[in-house]
Amino acid sequence: MARVEGLPGHDARVNIMIVVIGGGWAGLSCAAHLRRRTDLPITLVEAAPQFGGRARGLTWQNRLIDNGQHLTIGAYHETFFLLNLVQAPQWEHRPLEWCGIGLNQHIMQSWRVPNPRWPWRALLGMLPGLGPRGWPGSWRQSMRQILGELLQHQWRIDPSLKSASRRGLSVKEWLNHHRVPNEFVQHFWKPLAEGALNTEIESASASVLATVLRDSLGGPARSCEVRMPAGNLSIDGVDAITRWLERHNVNLLRGHRVERIVQSGDLSWRVDAQHGDQLRAINTQWVVIALPCHASSRLWSHSALPQTKPSQRWQQMDHRAITTVWVALDAEQERSLARLPQWFVLNPQPGVPHIGQVAVRRPGILGVVMSAQKVQHDSHASQHDQPLRSALQSPLAVQLRAQLGVDLEPLEQKWITEKAATWACTVDAPWPDHAEARGETGLAQLYRCADDLVPGYPATIESAVRSGHRTAEQLATELY
């Protein structure tokens, strides 16, 4: 029978039936949905001292920030279902305002996307005063043409459009087919697609972008609305979930890095976790690996498990980095930025390096996001990358001075680079088949959930949460 060996606060005779490895949003969601389905003992094992993974909050200089700036919208149904379930604090709701900034804080374009459901949202957007401001007629015409195509094909890319590479169509190719004006690409489509898919438009999948547009722009009322935690992702999200899990008797292990999983007998697994200088073994019937592809692959090979179709797919996944710079503003700088919206796009300007793409204002802080970076890496662990910072710092300083009037050098800065921030949502990224999307790994009683398991969707908190739910449902069918 399954036994816990040497776990603090645990009676060695207690049976642990399900172990979830990884306490990011996928693992948290999986544990919560499993608990809704079963009273069996569940243990959630996290390597870091804190839960939340890539989407967790931090405190810096007594100010609340996140590991990287995250944008969440009303279309994240499963995420907000989970947050409601655990009675997390209410997140702020704001209309989505696409605002592009040029030199000297000049607002070049701004579009407050109306809240009513599709198609009222689009129809209202065509009324004078409610549509995008600062868009020339050619951009509006181009937008109408693209939305027309998407509607005609139920928010899919026109199948008659062919890619030169014979793979799926990239965002760049798709926009070229529509002869979208270059300025419109640079000021709207590129930041939109690269922000949503974290992949350069030359390689990013147009059909995934169409899905994102369907669920946001083409979705029900308030699906475009921006939702922001009042504090940070941990205070208003992760901590509420972990408290709920604890109240519902889910055993939470922090600081336990799983080194390998070993088949022990026909019907059980042993999970070996390193905690400080101790190696702890947890015997269990079911295991859920809630890790990104690269970490799942590493665990699989350390565990010498036989290759399966899913494990081979994880090895083929490429990744992109995101660097976020948090800058502590003084009172005067904060006042000078106060007329800008809470988050905005930094539009490219002739003669000014374009490194930072999106900026966000928080109390006393400016965050600047640099996404869709292709970087060389031998380790996918998150790290503060000094060489990358040296390369980005001076062009970013020039850009922020020119566009926002902010002098970067003397200000306190926190640089966070996640080298494998997300998997690359390219035209040739391999998608999971149905069985893998249900959480199956090809080995009995061993499941997986992660942000790459929702076919057609990019890596987001929502896909992590959805996958956690889907895998929990699948495992539950095996329990009863």
Ligand SMILES: Cc1cc2nc3c(=O)[nH]c(=O)nc-3n(C[C@H](O)[C@H](O)[C@H](O)COP(=O)(O)OP(=O)(O)OC[C@H]3O[C@@H](n4cnc5c(N)ncnc54)[C@H](O)[C@@H]3O)c2cc1C
């Ligand atoms: C900078 C940045 C910006 C982003 N912006 C957005 C955004 O705007 N909107 C959006 O929706 N999404 C965004 N994302 C993506 C989003 O954060 C991820 O898709 C989501 O958090 C993935 O959750 P996960 O649980 O699948 O994986 P992870 O968050 O990676 O969780 C995996 C967990 O497993 C733990 N772990 C790893 N190895 C082991 C081991 N051996 N044993 C035990 N535990 C282990 C890790 O510590 C981690 O906590 C962004 C990501 C980054 C990095």
